[in-house]
Amino acid sequence: MKKFQNITESPSLYDNIDQWPVRQILETMNKEDQTVPLAVKKQIPQIEKLVIALTERIKSGGRLFYLGAGTSGRLGILDASEIPPTFGAPYDLVIGLIAGGDTAIRKAVESAEDDPDQSWKDMEPYHPTAKDTVVGIAASGRTPYVIGGVTRARKEGLLTACITNNPGTKLAAAVDIPIEVIVGPEFITGSTRMKSGTSAKLVLNMITTGTMIRLGRVKGNKMVDMQLTNQKLVERGTRMIVEETGLEPAEAKRLLLLYGSVRAVLDSLKNK
The missing domain is CATH 1.10.8 (Helicase, Ruva Protein; domain 3)
Incomplete structure (x- = not known):
């Protein structure tokens, strides 16, 4: 088992950035961002496992749930909300849930992520079954809301996966398919909305796009099932x-x- 390292909270590689000129800030952020796709590339075998398994489960009537708090929860909701218009899929096929409920999409809900039982309660109105898949998203890999949700889901027979940015986390140990994207310290210490968030967005793109292609919702390279909303x-x-x-x-x-x-x-x- 990997040893836990709290890389997402480790000090930035850069100091005194509050005194830098704007060009230096932007160029250095861009340099750091360029490392993210390479970190994601290392996890493609794990993402592949998930896409293959998820595709078969959806063919059998399953759905995909995302669980997250803060930035991670918002990214899951963003990805889920784009599937129906892009691929013409039902609105309840990919479901994004965030600690604190819909209010937390725009405003932080204090301590919402600290309840390990709330995520399964949030899933219950959707009547989850063993055909479904749950992906927990947490840069730190320590969020109780996410760990509690995937742990219960796994006990109930659902396929579980996670996206995290630290190695050896409790979250990774709790799921069937861990995706650990190690992007290193953030440009601003602990600000996981930056490289960690970018990595999660890239992985989410790969999960749902790969799955929708394999489900036949793309012809050639075209979104032939997209909704004509404008x-x-x-x-x-x-x-x-x-x-x-x-x-x-x-x-x-x-x-x-x-x-x-x-x-x-x-x-x-x-x-x-």
């Missing part, structure tokens, strides 16, 4: 149909608005 997306969908079929743009747009999605248009033309 004019920009109608225009994008029209271009997709033109590229796929050679139809005139006006006819492509007419069919898109008639059938409601790029996939439905392509299927209708295929069946003619």
Whole structure:
């Protein structure tokens, strides 16, 4: 078992940054940010395990839950909220839960993350089953809300995974598939909204995008199931149909608005 190291709270590699000129601040932040994708790359085998298992479970009727507090919780909610418009998936397929409830999306809720039992209570209205998957997100790997949730979920037979930025954490030990992205000390000591948060966003992108592709919600390289919620997306969908079929743009747009999605248009033309 890995030895726990509290890297996310370790001192910044830089001192007196409050006295630096703006250009130096920005260039140094950018230099640090460039290390994040390389740290994520080391965890691709673990992410792959999760995507493969998650895809099969969703095919069997399962869902994906994200649990997090603070920045981590907000990132999970962001990723979950983008799945329906991007891939046309049901709104209850990927569910993001944050310590403190919806209020905590905008404002910190004091001590909400310290209750290890609350996360499962937050999941109960969704009637979780053993087909579901839970991913706990916590840069420190010590958040009680997240650890309590994945621990209970695992006991109930759900597949569990985590995204954390410290090695050897209680959170990693509590799940089936730990994803430990070690990005090193933050530019501002302990500010995990920076590199740690960026790494979580990248991993979340990989989890859901990889899964949606394997579920057939992308054709070629196109979001054929996206929701047509604004004019920009109608225009994008029209271009997709033109590229796929050679139809005139006006006819492509007419069919898109008639059938409601790029996939439905392509299927209708295929069946003619």
